[in-house]
Amino acid sequence: MTDRKTHIVITGASSGIGKALAMLLAGDKYLLSLCGRSDEKLEKTKRDLPSDSFYSESFCLSDVQQTSAFFKRAIEKHGSVDVLVNCAGLNNVRKTGLDTELSELAWLMEVNCYAPIRCIQAVAPYMKRHKHGVIINILSTVCLFSNPGIAAYTASKAALDAYTKVMRKELRSDNVKVLSVYPGGVDTNFREAQRPEYLQGEDVAQAIVTLLLTNQFVHIHDLVIRPQSEENFT
Template identity: 55%
Template sequence: MHILLSGASSGIGRELAVLLAKQGHSLSVCGRNPSKLEHSLTLLKPLSQALFSRAFCLSDFEAISQFCLDAKEQHGPVDVLINCAGLNNGRAAGHQLEHETFDWMMRINCYAPIEFMRALIPDMQTRQSGTVINVLSTTAQFANSGIAGYSASKAALDSYTKVMRKELRKDGIKMLSVYPGGVDSDFREADRPQYLQAIDVAQAIVPMLNCNVNAHIHELTIRPSCEENFS
């Protein structure tokens, strides 16, 4: 399969890329930070002979579109899109969150994944086959203080995905939503060893790609055992 993955420069995205490369898939990966992405590539190159990569910021929608076009030229049609990139650049009470900060989170966490889908889903519809995995967050399911902007950006993509799941079912396209709880990764400023590791989430996602064609896993929630913020 040809799998296109955003957020491959660190965390869950990097671990996913390594697992998928070990399975022999063709990979097209991107990340914002060139040096971090290069580190990922040092892990991937010994594992994959079919590897295409590019460093750019997902705020650049033209760059997203061009990356998708170039990936298809390199490895053919994209069978699986994994939207894994995301950020939380502002922790504040909802009434205190700066508009610019919220706009940035919406652009990266919601609008950019939609742009990837806009670029790739028409080809999937033509082939009547394809899979999209959107890596969301349990913040889309449960309210936590101080992260209104991040929660809203993930919840927006969550709702968008649920609608698209119904719209695309007739085209044989699977829309899979993943909701990780707390993950101890570069995403956080402080270490949280009691949280999930990025590899834990990656190992939970990969089997979703291997289920029978007639089976459509809609949602997967994975939390560290220490978390209690669920119903």
């Protein structure tokens, strides 16, 4: 082991859970690499951070070349990635399964499933080589409890959920932890109307930090976090 700081990559850091997590982790202990789709929102995140020990780029994770270049430059800046937190996601198709266009489904699959998998593939080889690493995918309780009207979003998150579970077994022998976080309702800009009774981004961010602080021999596979007001669970 070396004394170098832990390098953490956070996608979707321009708002919501990703921004809240960046705010919690910013400081002298970690080196952060942040990305977000909105340049304006990411700039605001950077201004709000209490430390300047970070690297950042704004782009859409659907862009394969930009994603690859971001990870290459982040690694050149801060060294190999110790922790990847896939926070970026999209939920803008609110239709029944019958009404959902396949092009709409394909877009959510690109953003919510394929993009985070590409991010994993960008860092996992380094983690395997060093026999150390943590990958955290922010999923959703839609993977656990089906709700009508969001078929495309549910399918895209469930696909990443299944992929995550396979990779957890595949990377275990290389001491790489693959963790799943399933938030329930979160009061972020995902929603058209404010829901103050729901979780805040900071609540989920605190739960993620708890996962990061566990003993090296502890592997918490799944963490479900819901607002107390939520009733749609078994």
